[in-house]
Amino acid sequence: MKAPTSAVQAFSHAQLCDVAVKWLKRPHSAGGPGCLVAVSEVATGWTGEIPDAIGFSLSHWETGATVVEVKVSRSDFLADRRKPHRMVGGVGAWRYYMAPKGLIRLDELPAGWGLIEVTPGGICRVQAGAMADVRKLGYDALQLQVERWKHHYADRDREQWLLVKLLARLGDVEKLNRDRRDEYAIRARLNGVIEEQAKTISAQRRMIYKVGHLERAALKKASNGEQTSLAHRVGN
Template sequence: MSELFPMSHADLCTIAVKWLKRDFSKRGPGCDVAVSEVKTGYTGEVPDAIGWRRKDDGMDGSVVVEVKVSRADFLADSKKRHRHEGGVGCWRYYMCPEGLIGVDELPVGWGLLWVNKRGHIKPQAGPIAHRHHGPYSKSLNEYRHDTDHGREQFILVKLLSRLGDVEEMNNRLKEAHREQNRLAKRCNGLVQEINDMRHRRFNDLIDGMPRRRDAGGAA
């Protein structure tokens, strides 16, 4: 890279993955899972970064970030087959050095993320360019693409297969969840016991206090 922008394509892919997992309150899409440069099949698209989020009201789905560090790379991108048919990502963004790509150059339905020399992201277009939840939610429908679910599934299965025996992991998680519930129930029971003991102790102290005498001297 030039001295004007010292970060490489790989650097921006790393920034893209971190941004995909960033919460909306911090100007990110809030993905639960995000990875960089994973093939969508034995041939075809390799997104620079892709993430998935679990949300309600039409906000769930995948987000793709395509990193461009040169004008030539950006211009060549429009010639790729998956830019015209298919392709992954319910929402799609280009990420580039600040000023490299203009908003008026974007394909329909794409967002734009500029990255300055310090690595800070400056949203220029797309749903995330809206700071408030209302306009953001509305723009999600406007920018949403029909994604290739089969290729996205390929990515997810490939990633899960690398983790080893997924069912064994699933069983361990279920057992941990059951143990967590058991301990939480036990803790709640102990809290109740402590409160009961305090209540009884308080009543014993009240009962043990000498009674006040009335004005006539009677107890």
Template sequence: MTKTIEHKALVELGARHVKQLGFPVIATELRAWGTNEEADVIGFRASSSILIEAKCSRSDFLADARKPVRSAGGLGVYRFYLCPANLIQAEEVPDRWGLLWVQGKKVVSVKAPRGNLWPPYDPSPDSGDWSHFMHEPSLKAERAVLFSIARRRSLSRTEEKYEAAVHRANLTADRLARANDSLANENRDLALKLSLATLGANSEPNAVARPSRAIPRRRIRRADDLTG
């Protein structure tokens, strides 16, 4: 594993850690209808759930920690950030969040409840130390995720490969759309500079540069558009 741990490697370590904690139903980087949240790692047991968000940079962590869903609703009764050692400090995580570090190929608890009970959501003092790490999750969002997991497990191998291909195609389409927007902006900037340069080089005192034609922005079609 390289010194700078990639996001994919963090997610894999996080999923393995969640399984070791006793959450048998696990999904990684899952999108589901009914919630805009895409959990890096989500795990379920009979009466509880756990969420892990993997972060490779401080800028990504700081932006993520400001999301409203991190403090109200969202996925997971228990929630953790997972990062390379020392990237995030315990006092920086949002209220009731835990923190896990990756050291080598091991996941180390920096801020977490003691024991391995993982009781269901109950913020009363009777829950002891666990109540300090509990969130009231969005039941609608968690149902949507559980349905998505169950649906995936019921698919045939061919259907599973098809859905994975669609997901990859959508990611590529999103990336190309962003690249297309960036190139369109660059083209407009270059056209403006050319127009100004032409105006400055023209010897006629009353010459006015012709406005450049707008560069059309092409829409990148997602796989969803093709199958819908």
């Protein structure tokens, strides 16, 4: 089979890295892995791997990192397999190449690697990998597929290094943690107040309905009494 050529390039590396980060954050309903955190080109150590895009998910049997390596040329893709972290270890429990449509063939993929093709219009199509046809799979089938594509010996130490580095860039993370905790507490108190107010309003509505019902019954009784009295007088 004739190998694809680099003529299919339609995006820059940076553009596809942006596409990869957005794809990582997509929920299953939109064809993605549903990562809560996703970033591009962050080192995993002083001399470690620098994934083009990596995302982290927390979802029972899907907890872990997903790596997307972006390729915009044949030469870059062919050179990638010679990197030390491709031969052993490397980050990412799930791994994909992302490339313009037609750049990489499925039979060229390393074992355990998926492929995301990007059309000229920027549409991502997962041709292979844990998220292939994810919108068509039931819960059990998806769990089996995710497990089948998982790299069980991913370098968790370097993944942790990357996450710590990202947290350090945020500044005082304990202050952020306290602020968020206080925000949750305030929100919980406000929800409690709203719930109590809703109960009060509901009770008032029931009381208004009850009073209105009694008033209507009284008026009806009075009206019936007047009609009976009038009929009595007319009969006499």
